[in-house]
Amino acid sequence: MDNFTFHNPVKLFFGKNQLAALPGELSAYGKKVLLLYGGGSTKQNGIYDAIMEELRKVNAETEEISGIEPNPKLSTVRQAVEHCKQEGVDFLLAVGGGSVIDAAKAIAIGAKADADIWDIITKKEKPTDALPFGTVVTIASAGSEMNASSVITNWETNEKQGWSSPLTYPKFSILDPTFTYSVPKEQTAFGIVDIMAHVLENYFHHTSNTPVQDGLCESMLRNLVETGPRLLEEPDHYQYRETVMLNSVLARNGMINIGYKGDWGTHDLEHAVSAIHDIPHAGGIAILFPNWMEHVLDKQNAARFKQLAVRVFDISPEGKKDVDVALEGIAELRKFWNHLGAPEKLADYGITANHVEAIADKSVAAKPEYGKFKILNRQDSMEILKASL
Amino acid sequence: MDNFTFHNPVKLFFGKNQLAALPGELSAYGKKVLLLYGGGSTKQNGIYDAIMEELRKVNAETEEISGIEPNPKLSTVRQAVEHCKQEGVDFLLAVGGGSVIDAAKAIAIGAKADADIWDIITKKEKPTDALPFGTVVTIASAGSEMNASSVITNWETNEKQGWSSPLTYPKFSILDPTFTYSVPKEQTAFGIVDIMAHVLENYFHHTSNTPVQDGLCESMLRNLVETGPRLLEEPDHYQYRETVMLNSVLARNGMINIGYKGDWGTHDLEHAVSAIHDIPHAGGIAILFPNWMEHVLDKQNAARFKQLAVRVFDISPEGKKDVDVALEGIAELRKFWNHLGAPEKLADYGITANHVEAIADKSVAAKPEYGKFKILNRQDSMEILKASL
Numbered sequence: 001m002d003n004f005t006f007h008n009p010v011k012l013f014f015g016k017n018q019l020a021a022l023p024g025e026l027s028a029y030g031k032k033v034l035l036l037y038g039g040g041s042t043k044q045n046g047i048y049d050a051i052m053e054e055l056r057k058v059n060a061e062t063e064e065i066s067g068i069e070p071n072p073k074l075s076t077v078r079q080a081v082e083h084c085k086q087e088g089v090d091f092l093l094a095v096g097g098g099s100v101i102d103a104a105k106a107i108a109i110g111a112k113a114d115a116d117i118w119d120i121i122t123k124k125e126k127p128t129d130a131l132p133f134g135t136v137v138t139i140a141s142a143g144s145e146m147n148a149s150s151v152i153t154n155w156e157t158n159e160k161q162g163w164s165s166p167l168t169y170p171k172f173s174i175l176d177p178t179f180t181y182s183v184p185k186e187q188t189a190f191g192i193v194d195i196m197a198h199v200l201e202n203y204f205h206h207t208s209n210t211p212v213q214d215g216l217c218e219s220m221l222r223n224l225v226e227t228g229p230r231l232l233e234e235p236d237h238y239q240y241r242e243t244v245m246l247n248s249v250l251a252r253n254g255m256i257n258i259g260y261k262g263d264w265g266t267h268d269l270e271h272a273v274s275a276i277h278d279i280p281h282a283g284g285i286a287i288l289f290p291n292w293m294e295h296v297l298d299k300q301n302a303a304r305f306k307q308l309a310v311r312v313f314d315i316s317p318e319g320k321k322d323v324d325v326a327l328e329g330i331a332e333l334r335k336f337w338n339h340l341g342a343p344e345k346l347a348d349y350g351i352t353a354n355h356v357e358a359i360a361d362k363s364v365a366a367k368p369e370y371g372k373f374k375i376l377n378r379q380d381s382m383e384i385l386k387a388s389l
Numbered sequence: 390m391d392n393f394t395f396h397n398p399v400k401l402f403f404g405k406n407q408l409a410a411l412p413g414e415l416s417a418y419g420k421k422v423l424l425l426y427g428g429g430s431t432k433q434n435g436i437y438d439a440i441m442e443e444l445r446k447v448n449a450e451t452e453e454i455s456g457i458e459p460n461p462k463l464s465t466v467r468q469a470v471e472h473c474k475q476e477g478v479d480f481l482l483a484v485g486g487g488s489v490i491d492a493a494k495a496i497a498i499g500a501k502a503d504a505d506i507w508d509i510i511t512k513k514e515k516p517t518d519a520l521p522f523g524t525v526v527t528i529a530s531a532g533s534e535m536n537a538s539s540v541i542t543n544w545e546t547n548e549k550q551g552w553s554s555p556l557t558y559p560k561f562s563i564l565d566p567t568f569t570y571s572v573p574k575e576q577t578a579f580g581i582v583d584i585m586a587h588v589l590e591n592y593f594h595h596t597s598n599t600p601v602q603d604g605l606c607e608s609m610l611r612n613l614v615e616t617g618p619r620l621l622e623e624p625d626h627y628q629y630r631e632t633v634m635l636n637s638v639l640a641r642n643g644m645i646n647i648g649y650k651g652d653w654g655t656h657d658l659e660h661a662v663s664a665i666h667d668i669p670h671a672g673g674i675a676i677l678f679p680n681w682m683e684h685v686l687d688k689q690n691a692a693r694f695k696q697l698a699v700r701v702f703d704i705s706p707e708g709k710k711d712v713d714v715a716l717e718g719i720a721e722l723r724k725f726w727n728h729l730g731a732p733e734k735l736a737d738y739g740i741t742a743n744h745v746e747a748i749a750d751k752s753v754a755a756k757p758e759y760g761k762f763k764i765l766n767r768q769d770s771m772e773i774l775k776a777s778l
Contacts, residue, residue: 012394212609223601
């Protein structure tokens, strides 16, 4: 393993009726709570009312900003920051999935900063303080609720920027699998793709002596492969929702990758795609990841792909070359994601050969190379994108 | 799974030369640092000098209390508490393994309490504050460095009491596998037994839908079974020490048992043994655990034992009854521990049939039943102890 520092102070409440923990947790902070959420589903499915009931128990002065979009926008963050500064908000409560929580992280920092939040996100300025914030998770996907990471999109410059700070850990996160019952089929499937992709981004590395981390990653992937199709058949099944929600947190709370760093090249490339074309993140990932795998696979690294194929997809390695076992595994992954309903080609989002150059440019706009398991450049982006058309 | 709350704020520094993090971490606390350690090995192996060098960098006023014993004594804790109160200590730095760290947790609470620390440990009084403390780990075993748990022995009453508080998480823990190079062979082996027992205590439960947790436990156990004998052959092998140290933390930081509660009956019974006979904890565990397994195994729960046998010890289940596969697995575990050098019988510590009644009494002194996977009473204690003679 490599040396590592692990510090994740998020307090997690997981299970049925865990919203009851909200009043107790809020008592450590001030009265003025700004609720952040996305579309109307939070109101339709009753979660909004349930949260308001808990907030009334501590006599919270509640304000709200709704309409936080998927791939949350810098402009939305800036508006919320202004609101926090003007109104003297004490605490942010993010209700939703990765997008709302990612926005909350930026708003929390921005509300306590003199600098513009984009300058902090792009590391021109350093954050010094943050509003405290908590989360109530309503979709299992990003796992943003138990880490400090955030992705914000600046549509003025077509940049989608990942960033983090030790100040952007939620104080607490409440995860009730029943809150995800009403997530539509397509978003549920995309959540599963996203979680698996987070595990896979970590799984591809060259660091030695990580059998425990490998075993954890493989258990998670198997668990999702088994549970995913069942959940799409029975969206109100508690254990299936529980499984997906648990894996979403574990995939991104830093435990599966202690002692090594994952690749994350496919995420970088997908961010380049969706910085130009506003497509669902997991849709882009489902298309690009198997093509990334086929692109980087070679004789030297085939053992890693083979291990995945054998241990997660039960491919028999008997009498086969490593590379062939690896390719079977990649095919199984693609088939599994497509079976869940995820797209296979960029054309499904109207992205064609005409768009490839611009996306490839974007993928290396910030730095000429990306990825870690295999370091990629603009030419690699071009090849992966063309294979994905 | 069951509902759960997970909150582990310990900051972990793992790897070579991570002691360099000490000055930076200490800067948040006061100048007066009380060093706590056990015997002379900390001075002999150079760790003491290395720590003092780091402490000088922040101009710490250093005091020390050495001689903290295995199975740390209440009397030692009380003396250290008095010292902290009189001298106005700002920070405790525990250097050692579980015993020193467990003592530090009690001293940290006692130093800020008006009540006697034993009254807090035995839940007659509530803790309200604690001195901040950090740890430098020199033996991989208890995993106390990344949790809030502690065990203190009161030799006035022959009670060995486990306890914890949200106030007793270390602020940071520094784990450098090279610091464990000089741990003698027997203690290294006992560490491996102890870590495996912590995983096994968690592994035996009846909660449904825990395949990821199962997979993690099984990966850890396999990793230790593979590495243990190699490490005893090559005590200065970095990766082997790293493996054991990583598993020691993971076994006790709360992640492997999210969503369910383990059994811990064998630990309760071992505490009854070592409250009367001052034997090494892991020695007691190595003797008792396989006998606990054989005692509680039945047709209804055999599948769990079988899973362990198949997935950790590679026992073939072909054409065999579950119970027989289970028994093969238990035999493998016992063989593995004995091969490492752990004792097989209580007689190895001079404990005979004459002592059994008193230990059985002690095992149910606090409450008439214990354990969770299978609830045990005094009669069960008698039978497990007799099988262990």
